[in-house]
Amino acid sequence: MTEFFEVGELSKAYPGVQANDRVSFSMDAGEIHALLGENGSGKSTLVKMIYGIVRPDSGRMTLLGQPHAPANPSVARSRGIAMVFQHFSLFNALTVAENIALGMHRPPRARRLDDQIRATGSNYGLPLNPNARVGDLSVGERQRVEIIRCLLQDPKLLIMDEPTSVLTPQETGILFATLRKLASEGTAILYISHKLEEIRDLCNNATILRAGRVVATCSPQEKSARELAEMMVGSSFSAPERPNSAFGEPLLEVRGISLRPGPTFGTPLKEVSFTVKRGEILGIAGIAGNGQDELVSTLSGEASVDSGDILVSGASLGRTSLESRRRLGLLVAPEERIGHAAAAEMNLVENAFLTGADRMELARFGIANWRKARKFAEAIIEKFDVRTTGAASYAGSLSGGNLQKFVIGREILQDPLVLVVNQPTWGVDAAAAAAIRQALLDLAASGSAVVAVSQDLDELIEISSSIAVLNNGSLSQPRPVANYTRDELGILMGGTHDIRLTAEESNDSA
Amino acid sequence: MDLSSINPLLLIATMIAASMPIFFAAIGELVAEKSGVLNLGVEGMMIIGAVCGFVAAVETGSPIAGVFAAMLAGAALSLLFGLLTQLLHANQVATGLALTLFGLGLSALIGQSYAGIKPPSFPQIGFGTLSELPVIGALLFGYDALVYASAVLVVAVWWFLGRSRGGLALRAVGENQDAAHALGYRVVAIRMGAIVFGGACAGVGGAYLSLLRVPQWTEGATAGAGWIALALVVFSSWKPFRVVLGAFLFGGVTLLQLNLQAVGAEINPVYLSMAPYLVTIVALAAISGTGRGAHLGAPGSLGKPFHASG
Incomplete structure (x- = not known):
């Protein structure tokens, strides 16, 4: 046959x-x-x-x-x-x-x-x-x-x-x-x-x-x-474990921030509020285009809010620059690996320098200390198992998963008070994704506050202490993960997008 | 100042003639940009068209032959641009600028011995008694063949881009080159076609300038018209009929300011000569800046180099 x-x-x-x-x-x-x-x-x-x-x-x-x-x-x-x-x-x-x-x-x-x-x-x-x-x-x-x-x-x-x-x-x-x-x-x-x-x-x-x-x-x-x-x-690997720890004082407080949409298809942010405490991982679920990029850029300082306020350790950020936010300990790993988180045509040392310069003291009086920067890059590569031919390779030559490990590792090694990650494991294979999730859990356990924005519900359920859903620019009230069913989360995420289900199909999908 | 000496009918007729060069150049560039190619060499292709058209018309005694020569010359220069940017992956912006400089220089060389000569005059299309009609006669039936050709061209371009399968493929290539490639469209071939069309149109625009608008050859005759055509494409949001509108506006204000200068308006002539450029850009910026999604006209892959991978 x-x-x-x-x-x-x-x-x-x-x-x-x-x-x-x-x-x-x-x-x-x-x-x-x-x-x-x-x-x-x-x-x-x-x-x-x-x-x-x-x-x-x-x-x-x-x-x-x-x-x-x-x-x-x-x-x-x-x-x-x-x-x-x-x-x-x-x-x-x-x-x-x-x-x-x-x-x-x-x-x-x-x-x-x-x-x-x-x-x-x-x-x-x-x-x-x-x-x-x-x-x-x-x-x-x-x-x-x-x-x-x-x-x-x-x-x-x-x-x-x-x-x-x-x-x-x-x-x-x-x-x-x-x-x-x-x-x-x-x-x-x-x-x-x-x-x-x-x-x-x-x-x-x-x-x-x-x-x-x-x-x-x-x-x-x-x-x-x-x-x-x-x-x-081809080998066994361990699923991330979530250490049990009580949360400390609030490290990041977001109070009613709003942002008008920009010129290109921007989603407005509507009165978004949440608090993340020491040791906590807040998962922000939602389908792409519902305000994730806007929220992350208001936190990083790339966009300034129209109203509302962001506080780190109780201090209002106002319109402080990206650099001073980093100095305060608010670090951000954006979604786009190439072009936003890393420059493809620059090597890993230079890329490590780009966000780490201040906190790792890689420059003095405006002069770069490349030896120190190289050590920092090598530390990231070693600690986060970034598979590359060395710190001198171009960021663009790394596979997606390896570059993502580098980008996340670069922020984690700077010992952030608050780390914001956007789609941390998007397009990353299972083993690398598990490593990144574990690193985020370890970071929270060591006393940082983490905000993980992701479309991957399984991931958020695995690592977050509580989850809030971003839908069309509004954020739902964060709730502990255990208090949700998957269906509830799905409906909060925008549900079925006006698809009319026939009875038979909804049985199939159940 | 005596404004009554400005005849509105004559003004409209000459305004249309004045708008032709940038119209041709802009409609060609529009097609090229819709396919995702940013050719900044419009000025160079125009002036090469102007000089080659002029030389061919003088040598053959036929202005029609001049127009075809201009078309070929513009297309040949754009083909050079296409080879460099599409096959050899040269940077589009730098290549386009170089093309303009090259065109200006080459045209000066070619036209050296043709300065001061009068080209054969362009035949009018005879509409018989129709052109004798009051008002309508002058408004509709008093132009040269190229004006009517331009009307056909704009409708043809609009139909091709918006209604035909080939136009859809061209827009697709300009919008998302990688997706178009993945679907099996020949990105480079489609772009080469669009580039050459753009070059031929720019050549005709140039010939209109040297054979009809100001029938003589002077070095640098285009005087920035190619750049205005480029701006026109952007401000018209890549829509063919808006290009016509912008070209008329530019032509109209050019003529109006010339007339105002002629009748001795008490405005510094420096400001008057600036007016067409300023008014066109301000008006088109105002149009393209309003309305939701107006910015969406820009092709997604405009100016991006394309390398077929895998």
């Missing part, structure tokens, strides 16, 4: 790295197949080869018994392969219908396309307005655009690259209902995710990659999430 889709001995090398080394796996029609692996294990290279963005060095693929060697994505699309990208391949200034037409092999006329979008949308519980501009949509709605773009081409094989990393639990439920329905109609789905519990819930089979090779194939339902993680990493 010929398999529905088969990958045989596929290899691809980039200069200096064997991205895929004789990778083989196969899928049946209607199968949901997970592709697991850490960052840099070769998952994206593999799917890029299937989708025709990258050409393999050797090996073969067969789809429905026919050889499959797409020269470019349009060939792959015409053969029934569709892909939803991790970083959405959408055009913000264009409408939903225009975005969908761009990804289609032979798009119909505008009027008919609008009808098709509405019809497919209601069929799969993914309503969309074809004439809305994509830049105005929520993240969940944007993903719907990508999915409908794929569905309209009637795909035989659908590739999904980390589709749930930005969704609320409710949106994830709807997505899974859609995927199960598709699979039951015979579409094969190749599903990439870091979220092991989701994979156990959704997928029939899993192929696990490590360093470009297939290390295991298994049925994820039969394994625990921990076993899966250990297969990915």
Whole structure:
């Protein structure tokens, strides 16, 4: 019997790295197949080869018994392969219908396309307005655009690259209902995710990659999430432990701060108030674009508030500069690793100097002490297990997870009174994420106050003492983690974003 | 001061003629920028068009041949820009500035022996008795062929960008080059096309200047019109019909100030000559600064270098 889709001995090398080394796996029609692996294990290279963005060095693929060697994505699309990208391949200034037409092999006329979008949308519980501009949509709605773009081409094989990393639990439920329905109609789905519990819930089979090779194939339902993680990493690692400690005096008090929206799609902050005590980790949950960046930049001092006040150890910050906030002990690790937290074209010593100059006394009378800065950078690299060829490497040459460890480590080693981190483990593999979470817990245990802004609910539940939810610029009252159910959090995060659930689908997602 | 000597009908007609050079240059640059390419060499391409059009018209005796020569010359210069920025990944801003300087220098060299010569005059389109009609005759039927061509061009560009599949691909490339590449669009090829179109339009704009507007060749004849065209694209929020509006405004104020100078208005002529630049920029800044999402016109990948990876 010929398999529905088969990958045989596929290899691809980039200069200096064997991205895929004789990778083989196969899928049946209607199968949901997970592709697991850490960052840099070769998952994206593999799917890029299937989708025709990258050409393999050797090996073969067969789809429905026919050889499959797409020269470019349009060939792959015409053969029934569709892909939803991790970083959405959408055009913000264009409408939903225009975005969908761009990804289609032979798009119909505008009027008919609008009808098709509405019809497919209601069929799969993914309503969309074809004439809305994509830049105005929520993240969940944007993903719907990508999915409908794929569905309209009637795909035989659908590739999904980390589709749930930005969704609320409710949106994830709807997505899974859609995927199960598709699979039951015979579409094969190749599903990439870091979220092991989701994979156990959704997928029939899993192929696990490590360093470009297939290390295991298994049925994820039969394994625990921990076993899966250990297969990915190749060794056992410990989940973060939360030390029990009583909280001390308030270190960071935010009193009713408001911020008017800026020129580019800014979300206004509305009377945001919270207090973080010594030893406490406050998790701020919420979907991206609900005011996280605005909140973090008012704390860092990049934006000055219109009203309200921020106090560190009881002292009002007012309009104090970024540098003096750092001197007071309020440190911030922003979300964007490259371009905001670190400069890609500068080496790690220079990057360490950029935020550490004052607190680590890396400069005297305005003259940089590079020897001291190098020692500081090396300390970060050693203490936080940053995998790099040395302190002289450029920040841009590090993988996402390693740079994130460096960025967080750089702030933690400066012994902050208050540390604010935004999306600390976004796009970071399981082992590095666990290390970062542990470091935040240790920091709090050593007597700092931590504010962790994250979209990843599991992460916040794991590390936070209490959680508040940011939704459209308003912050809910922080409550201890134990007092929430996941559904409550999801609803606070903006719930279902006006998706009308049919009874059947809500059963599926429950 | 005798304002009655300014004939409003004649003013409108000449205003349209005065706006043509920057209109052509701006509509071409608009298409290039929509595809994500910032070509600061508009001034250079215009003046190369002006001199080549002039030389070709004088040598062949045919102004139409001049316009085509200008188109080719502008396109050739923009092709150079395209090769440098798209294939060799040179910096767009620096290359564009260099292109302007290069164009100004080369045009001076080419035009050296053509100063003071009168080019063959441009044929009027005969509308017969229609142009004899009072008011309407002068307003609608009294122009040269290029004015009518410009009207067709703006509608064509608007239709292409907003309604056609090719235009959608072009906008997509300008909006998010990586996504367009991932979907299988040929970013560099689309951009090269847009750059060359921009160059050809700038060339025509230049030829309009040297063959029709002021029918003679003088060194530096464009006098910054290319820069105004560049500003026009930004302030019109990358919308074709707003480019027309801005070009008319610029042409209108240019003429008005010339007329005011001619009738001896008691305003320092220095201020009057500044007026067209100031009024155009202020008016367009006011338009583009109001209304929600007005800033969204800027293509997301404008001026970013593109390297196909993987």
